[in-house]
Amino acid sequence: MKLQMIRKTKDPGIGEKYDKKSHRIINQNGTFNVQRVGRQSRIKDIYLLMVTTSWTNFIFFTALYLIGINLIFACLYFFVGVHHIEGVDHTTGWKGFADAFFFSVQTFTTVGYGSMYPDSFGVKAISSFEALLGLLITALTTGLLFSRFSRPTARVVFSKNALITEYKNGKKAFMFRMVNERKENLLETNATVILSLQNKTSDGSYSRKYYNLDLQIDHIYFFPLTWTVVHEIDEDSPFFNLSHQELKDYDAEILIIITSYDEAFYEDLHIKHSYHIDDFVWDKKFKKAFYTNDHGEVILKVKDVHTIE
Missing domain, CATH: 2.60.40.1400 (G protein-activated inward rectifier potassium channel 1)
Incomplete structure (x- = not known):
């Protein structure tokens, strides 16, 4: 029996006509072989990407994001002056920047060991904002983890x-x-x-x-x-x-x-x-x-x- 005599099924939503020969429709990992261009990126898209990406990518990008934020705040503390942070061992050079980074991590995570604390209005303002941002990002990261664990796969x-x-x-x-x-x-x-x-x-x-x-x-x-x-x-x-x-x-x-x-x-x-x-x-x-x-x-x-x- 010729192929033309076999009853076709309707287009399943992938399209029937193409200008050029296309590659496979569905990749072996289950994703569609479609590249989207010209769309507006939204924060919700990033959230969905973090929920659906692999655990390796999730851990990598989360760690990169958290380290990046603390590096930014460490730069702000270093610019204002590490000497305005009581309890630091060094106020200049790479060691001073390292102390600013460790202070940023303690502030961001709201750990507050007590060995370092702000001693000027500028550092207090920056650390207050960082502490609030840290609470927000911690809640967002917790939500991502919950979504990943509760998502049926x-x-x-x-x-x-x-x-x-x-x-x-x-x-x-x-x-x-x-x-x-x-x-x-x-x-x-x-x-x-x-x-x-x-x-x-x-x-x-x-x-x-x-x-x-x-x-x-x-x-x-x-x-x-x-x-x-x-x-x-x-x-x-x-x-x-x-x-x-x-x-x-x-x-x-x-x-x-x-x-x-x-x-x-x-x-x-x-x-x-x-x-x-x-x-x-x-x-x-x-x-x-x-x-x-x-x-x-x-x-x-x-x-x-x-x-x-």
């Missing part, structure tokens, strides 16, 4: 490759595998899989067509082990009679949306992933990732979700 791991391989009755199937890396249970998990094909039109532009793939099982009640999502390639499949080279020419990409209910946070989760044609592997199969030990316990080897043979 999925740790669903997808196999590195998607397979096109022999399945049943001599027919082939497209499949990929995933596993819940966390111990917390995911319930009522659903999978939606869309094939995207891109080709050049007569006017020189590029067009994307989308095909919703029928799955052998698109819903499971429990997700304690691996789940291999399978699309059988029959006469009604957009994969039917398409060779490896033809899929490459079409720049084929599989778009995946997983929805599930997080039992720990009592909230719904939405997970995005994609497989580009370069991630496809032919005529292989997934190695079983779990077994039962002598005590009757099911042992799941999470890393084996990627293993093919």
